[in-house]
Amino acid sequence: MDFGAVLRETRGGRELPPPPAFAEPAADLAERARRALYEVADPEFPISIVDLGLVRGVEADEEAGAVTVHLTFTATACPCMDFIEWDVRQRLLELEEIRQVEIVTGWDPPWTTAAISARGRRLLRSVGVVT
Template structure:
């Protein structure tokens, strides 16, 4: 599995790993790892490490992703959703990605992972 991408000036798309050669035994875990490559457009920290991913289900060749945002008026919602779809649809074992926006429970800083806190600290952003 790829390591979490924490920072890159281009938004990280050119750092995305190559597609997996086949459907993994645990597709939900694989999808979580792949989403670790998707960076928040405003902060070069993965959406997984920011705690924006609320749920992952893989049924057949469809991934269902429940995500939230740091604010209901987040200007990056469309960019993040597009990156989630684009990253996952690179995988030959996925044909469709459904992204659901979840607002309850609301996102809080407590959802940030230890790796995310470390990345934010390196960026000089309080977490």
Template sequence: MSIKDKVEAALYEVIDPELNINIMDLGLVYDISVESKNVSIRMTLTTPGCPLHATIVTGVKTAIEKVNEVENVEVDLVWTPAWSPANMSDYARVQLMHR
């Protein structure tokens, strides 16, 4: 399994605390870049004013740092393109419908 695959798998463990769905199925992660042992994540949040942004970013860093081959993690929060429900996986849509 490549480092990128391991990082992606780790990100499925990061849960948005308000929606209780992982950030990958929510479609919050736009790009995962791996260069040697350095990982860069380009992601967004459901809203720019998300009160839990620090919690989510810390969760992302913590999850990725557990991947043995990774030494450095950078998380870049972006607001363009804006997140929309269309970014969500079918799994996330089903989870939200059953609330």
């Protein structure tokens, strides 16, 4: 299945806002991977999964080119889990130094709106979503 086409359709053609501007270059592979995840949109809201608070952590083995992403979702029955995981893998594998992506899903603590970043709240308010 072409999850990319499905994701474009569910977003209704909305573009994801650009990632934040960082003052310093990423220090390591884990940080480069985390920053790349700002380009992975939540299928239901026009913000990144980082800003939505779904990314709990990123670990990297620079030598192996392996990245582990710790994700959570807004609900255990979230219908978008497969789409998001696919999008995470696709985006990270675009980075030349990444050859392997592992995704670990965690539910403790449960996701709440408190996990949304300040930037994410501003972006959501700009499209009429109150958090």
